[in-house]
Amino acid sequence: MLKVKRIDHIAILVEDLDEALSFWSDTLGVELTFVEDLPEEHAKVAFLPVGESEVELIKPTTEDSGLAKYLAKHGPSLHHICLEVEDIEGMLEGLKEQSVQLINKTPLTGSRGERYAFIHPKGAHGVLVELYELPE
Amino acid sequence: MLKVKRIDHIAILVEDLDEALSFWSDTLGVELTFVEDLPEEHAKVAFLPVGESEVELIKPTTEDSGLAKYLAKHGPSLHHICLEVEDIEGMLEGLKEQSVQLINKTPLTGSRGERYAFIHPKGAHGVLVELYELPE
Numbered sequence: 001m002l003k004v005k006r007i008d009h010i011a012i013l014v015e016d017l018d019e020a021l022s023f024w025s026d027t028l029g030v031e032l033t034f035v036e037d038l039p040e041e042h043a044k045v046a047f048l049p050v051g052e053s054e055v056e057l058i059k060p061t062t063e064d065s066g067l068a069k070y071l072a073k074h075g076p077s078l079h080h081i082c083l084e085v086e087d088i089e090g091m092l093e094g095l096k097e098q099s100v101q102l103i104n105k106t107p108l109t110g111s112r113g114e115r116y117a118f119i120h121p122k123g124a125h126g127v128l129v130e131l132y133e134l135p136e
Numbered sequence: 137m138l139k140v141k142r143i144d145h146i147a148i149l150v151e152d153l154d155e156a157l158s159f160w161s162d163t164l165g166v167e168l169t170f171v172e173d174l175p176e177e178h179a180k181v182a183f184l185p186v187g188e189s190e191v192e193l194i195k196p197t198t199e200d201s202g203l204a205k206y207l208a209k210h211g212p213s214l215h216h217i218c219l220e221v222e223d224i225e226g227m228l229e230g231l232k233e234q235s236v237q238l239i240n241k242t243p244l245t246g247s248r249g250e251r252y253a254f255i256h257p258k259g260a261h262g263v264l265v266e267l268y269e270l271p272e
Contacts, residue, residue, distance in 0.1 A: 003165060004164055004165060004166050004186055005186075005187060006186055006187025006188065006189070007143060007146065007186050007187060007189050010143065010146060010217055012261070012262075012263055013262075014261055014262075015261075015262075016261075019261065020261045023236075023260060023261055027230070027231065027234055027236060028140055028219070028227075029139060029140060030140050050140055050141075050142055050143050050219065051141060051142025051143060051188055051189075051220075052142065052187055052188050052189075053142070053143050053187075053188075053189060055217075075262050076261050076262030076263070077214075077262045077263060078213075078214035078215075078216075078217065078263055079214075080214075081146055081191075081214065083164070083186065084187075091164075094163070095163065098163055100159075100163060124159060125148070125150055125151075125152075125155065125156045125159055125212050126148075126149075126150075126151075126211050126212030126213045127148055127212070127213060127214055
């Protein structure tokens with residue numbers, strides 16, 4: 001049985017990381033854990049845990065990445081939702097069987113050992129959905 | 137001290153509630169708890185718990201509500217993030233002191249006794265943020 005365990009994070013695209021951090025951290029009182037430069041994703045990201053989930057603030061660091069283009073088109077906004085799943089391979093197989101449009105047909109591996117894949121917004125009723133399977 | 141406890145829900149605006157429910161429930165395996173008609177908000181909503189949070193699918197039921205106009209302009213998409221806070225009055229006072237633009241300056245009360253207020257996207261770096269204080 002496929003299983004979604006929790007919301008791992010909600011990603012928000014921002015124009016000014018310091019200002020957005022000031023709002024989330026100083027104004028709302030959500031603690032910042034760390035800021036990470038992700039040159040391969042042309043972005044700088046900040047993580048702020050909220051309960052069992054995190055708010056991820058993403059600031060594009062180049063002008064021509066997909067993220068930068070999304071930001072230029074939509075302005076700062078909610079960007080994607082990431083769900084932790086028990087079995088990402090099984091989940092992707094199930095999605096493929098149902099012809100759900102995927103951005104990643106097989107999982108990639110992130111810097112913290114998490115395996116992840118994105119479902120295309122066309123396959124998820126307009127929402128960019130990321131799936132995560134965390135290392136044991 | 138202001139405290140954000142958890143993400144209560146992530147709201148997604150949908151064009152077709154049955155199709156979106158089929159994706160979230162049948163395809164991803166997230167269980168539906170209930171569907172509610174909210175005529176005063178011109179919407180029909182479905183709640184699907186994911187860990188300690190919920191995914192809320194919102195389908196506008198009239199043509200000229202704010203939600204319907206947002207859907208017409210942006211298409212189906214992530215709409216807002218709702219944070220459970222310990223003290224909504226204190227949080228709103230703090231936001232007012234910092235001149236953060238609010239949609240609701242004092243809390244409203246929802247159908248389940250929750251007190252809620254929205255921060256305007258202009259006050260929250262492009263994101264519509266709802267605050268919730270749940271009854272004890």
